[in-house]
Amino acid sequence: xxxxxxxxxxxALLATGCNxxxxxxxxxxxxxxxxxxxxxxxxxxxAQELMQDMTTRPWASEFTATHGKKPAIIVGTIRNKSSExxxxxxxxxxxxxxxINTATAKIVASAEEREQLRAxxxxxxxxxSEETAKKLAQEYGADYMLxxxxxxxxxxxxxxxxxxxxxNLELINVESNEKAWIGNTEIKKIIxxxxxxx
Numbered sequence: 613x614x615x616x617x618x619x620x621x622x623x624a625l626l627a628t629g630c631n632x633x634x635x636x637x638x639x640x641x642x643x644x645x646x647x648x649x650x651x652x653x654x655x656x657x658x659a660q661e662l663m664q665d666m667t668t669r670p671w672a673s674e675f676t677a678t679h680g681k682k683p684a685i686i687v688g689t690i691r692n693k694s695s696e697x698x699x700x701x702x703x704x705x706x707x708x709x710x711x712i713n714t715a716t717a718k719i720v721a722s723a724e725e726r727e728q729l730r731a732x733x734x735x736x737x738x739x740x741s742e743e744t745a746k747k748l749a750q751e752y753g754a755d756y757m758l759x760x761x762x763x764x765x766x767x768x769x770x771x772x773x774x775x776x777x778x779x780n781l782e783l784i785n786v787e788s789n790e791k792a793w794i795g796n797t798e799i800k801k802i803i804x805x806x807x808x809x810x
Contacts, residue, residue: 648803659706667716671792686754694764
């Protein structure tokens with residue numbers, strides 16, 4: 613009986629040892645490129661680079677000089693046409709953050725966000741006090757829409773892979789359809805994998 617208990621305990625300890633997990637907390641801006649696929653670092657760097665270029669071009673100062681106000685931008689569809697799954701929402705939020713932080717332009721809510729806000733304003737008309745209820749039809753209209761596409765080209769042979777990402781963004785005047793700015797940036801990654809001998 614003692615042998616059986618000992619064997620069960622030994623098996624449990626062995627199983628626990630094999631499945632141990634170690635987690636290290638790191639700074640959020642630490643580059644963690646394990647798979648070589650698009651990741652949080654790529655979203656952050658690309659958003660910073662493209663928005664730095666976009667907000668320093670003449671279109672913004674020309675708009676402000678003509679209209680006496682900062683331009684308002686809505687981020688439209690960023691299409692993922694790459695060969696891998698890329699979650700575009702963090703990329704869009706990084707773009708919005710960069711534009712707001714430059715104080716060059718305003719960012720207005722997306723279509724999905726506006727639906728929630730409109731429902732809240734309608735709800736306030738019935739349930740909020742007259743002093744605190746927000747007015748209807750007071751939304752800030754976007755002057756420009758930012759749209760874009762993410763594409764990849766992959767080259768692979770014998771445990772070596774090269775992934776070339778290209779991100780293209782276009783800023784379009786909502787009223788005239790004129791393209792005020794076009795920007796693109798590229799990332800190239802080389803991934804080498806070693807075969808494990810059996």
